[in-house]
Amino acid sequence: MEYTVQKLSQLAGISTRTLRYYDEIGILKPARINSSGYRIYGQTEINQLQQILFYRELGVSLETIKDLVTSPSFDGAKALREHRQKLLEKREQLDVLIANVDKTIALSEGRITMTDKEKFKGFKQKLVSNNEAQYGKEIRENYGDETVDRSNQKVLGMSQEQYEEVTRLEAEVLQTLQDAFKTDDPTSELAQKAADLHRQWLCYYWDSYTKEAHAGVAQMYVDDERFTAYYDAKQPGIAAFLRDAVLVYTGIKE
Amino acid sequence: MEYTVQKLSQLAGISTRTLRYYDEIGILKPARINSSGYRIYGQTEINQLQQILFYRELGVSLETIKDLVTSPSFDGAKALREHRQKLLEKREQLDVLIANVDKTIALSEGRITMTDKEKFKGFKQKLVSNNEAQYGKEIRENYGDETVDRSNQKVLGMSQEQYEEVTRLEAEVLQTLQDAFKTDDPTSELAQKAADLHRQWLCYYWDSYTKEAHAGVAQMYVDDERFTAYYDAKQPGIAAFLRDAVLVYTGIKE
DNA sequence: ATTTACATTGACGTTACGTCAAGGTGTATA
DNA sequence: TATACACCTTGACGTAACGTCAATGTAAAT
Known part of the structure; x- marks a missing residue:
């Protein structure tokens, strides 16, 4: 079965403008353009539109959806x-x-x-x-x-009290880290206290704690710019400092 | 408890810009402005914001929400x-x-x-x-x-077949009405057929059919401009013609 | 005393379309 | 055969609900 813009729009419950827009931003191209320049959609496009609308329903931005559905590794x-x-x-x-x-x-x-x-x-x-x-x-x-x-x-699943506690803990981690950073020594008492608080904080999100995972997350804070940005907001270098402190704390070093 | 913009934004999980915007469009005014020009929110505003976010969650436009919450009859x-x-x-x-x-x-x-x-x-x-x-x-x-x-x-609750049937019926009502309109006579056979189809269509939405309710709806098509626009789209006067035909059909005339 | 955090008002930018305008196409009807 | 009429096209500007600076003032902490 083949569909023109209006047919497809009625089928999917969206506007023709939306279909033109999706073509424009390259998120849903018609199967072909007929001799009069009309957009013609086929089976593949129906399925793809279904996927797009699914994600849209979740509030995912069209840009992200595009990355998702056009990704070569898209399964x-x-x-x-x-x-x-x-x-x-x-x-x-x-x-x-x-x-x-x-x-x-x-x-x-x-x-x-x-x-x-x-x-x-x-x-x-x-x-x-x-x-x-x-x-x-x-x-x-x-x-x-x-x-x-x-x-x-x-x-x-957190209760209100738990949520408040984890928020408080998060602030304490940051504050302690801030103070510890001034010692410039990841092995310092303050730095180790920060690492310990960080472990406590993590345990609110994790079922089981392992030193390896803790060290892995600390490394992630340095590797992933979003986390780095979060920790380094107050003081550049904090993310790396936390990682070093955690590596000492967990006893993991390469 | 009183809140500044940031405090309230963190509590509600929205941005400060959103609060400024809501003030700007008059949907959520602060309880008072302090001596430094800061927005201060109180208990009433907390509750109102809660209502606003509830409606926003449903995808209702801020303009509609404004009408809802600022209406004097708002319960x-x-x-x-x-x-x-x-x-x-x-x-x-x-x-x-x-x-x-x-x-x-x-x-x-x-x-x-x-x-x-x-x-x-x-x-x-x-x-x-x-x-x-x-x-x-x-x-x-x-x-x-x-x-x-x-x-x-x-x-x-409709099944797919029912949905298709009601859509088909809707088209048939419009077509028959179109044809009947040319007779310029609400008592004509075609006009009465249209009224009957309209009754069938209605029964897909209603539990119980009464002549009075049918006549009431037909009148609504003329009174409510949105319905008038829908019916008169193809041919001005169709809404009124349908009403007249239904009045004859139901035997209700004042 | 001076950072730092938070507040203010513009004002322009963005997303995901809505809404004309101006014009070409395809089919049914007078 | 003409002529509606519904459907298609590409601009191009408008809109909602904010995001994101910039410039500036204020409160709190060091």
Whole structure:
């Protein structure tokens, strides 16, 4: 079966403009152009559009979608399975939101009280999944699917107190690291304290701690510019300093 | 508890720019401006922001949200209950999408086949909920909540064949109406056939048919410019002609 | 006393399209 | 055979909901 723009747009429930735009940015090219210059779409394009709309539904940017679907290593079946997983996560997030609405209704009826933080529960989770959509692919490629999944899962499952604790811990790691950096010595007491705090912090995201993994993450902070940017924001060199401190802490050195 | 822009932005998981923008468009004004010109938010604003983010989550435009939350007749508790309902609907839509992904995976493994139409199932439903967000409020006000809810419910619950049938029927109504219009006589056989087709079409959306309700809807087509625009698109006067034909058909005339 | 962190108001940039305008194409009907 | 009329094309400008500077003022910490 072949489709012109309008036919396809009606089938997929999108506008013809959207199809022209997707052609323009090279995310979905028609199978061929007929003698009158009309765009003609075939079976392959139908399937690709389906993939695109799936990702769009998740809030992934078209640029990222383009990278995904036009990548030579793109595995459609694998993408679908990952996609399914994300839809399930989104549904869980929705459940949290619904629970939140229920709670808010109860609140408005004067039956319970809610902290300000609780009021935004469910939105918080959205940050996690956005992060996933943005960086998920690369991180997954480098560090394995299960690690990322389990990490996200733990964050989503955190209680409010746990979430507050991990946030506090994160600030303490940064502060201690800041102070330790002045000693300019990764083996210093302060630097080792920072490494230990960092281990504690990690354990909020990981099921099992190993020295090797800890050292690996510290190395990642230096290798991955996004993490480097995060740690070096206050003081350039902090990421590398943390890595060195962790290498001493774990006793791993090459 | 009082919050500055950054404090509130961190609490809610949004940017400070977003808060400035919401102030700018008058959707969320700070409780007060302190002596240095800083925006200070209080409890009322927290709750209002929560409402705003709830609606934003549903894909409602900020303009519509503004109308909703700044309306003098705005009933927060009622809004929350409606909101809860829509979240439930969204979750059902997600379930359809997930089922669709499952089917697509099975397809890619060669276990089943899928029609092109099926491939976009789940996206279709999105149109329904968008419509809801756009027109839902007004229509609900004029024609009652239950009617709208049940109508949407029926559409969402339709099988593919039913959906195709109702689409075909809709086209037939329009065509017959077109032809009947030329007779310029609402009592003509063609006009009455159009009214009958229209009744059949309606029954796809309604649980129970009554002549009064049918006549009411026909009148609405003339009163509500959006429906008038839809029917009169091909031929001005069609909406009024349909109303007259239905009035004859139902035997209701004042 | 001076960084540092946070606040302000412009003002221009961006994404993912919507919405004309001006014109070519294909088919049904007068 | 003409002529609607629906459908296609490529510009090109408009829009929503912010992101991202720049220039400047203020509060807190060192």
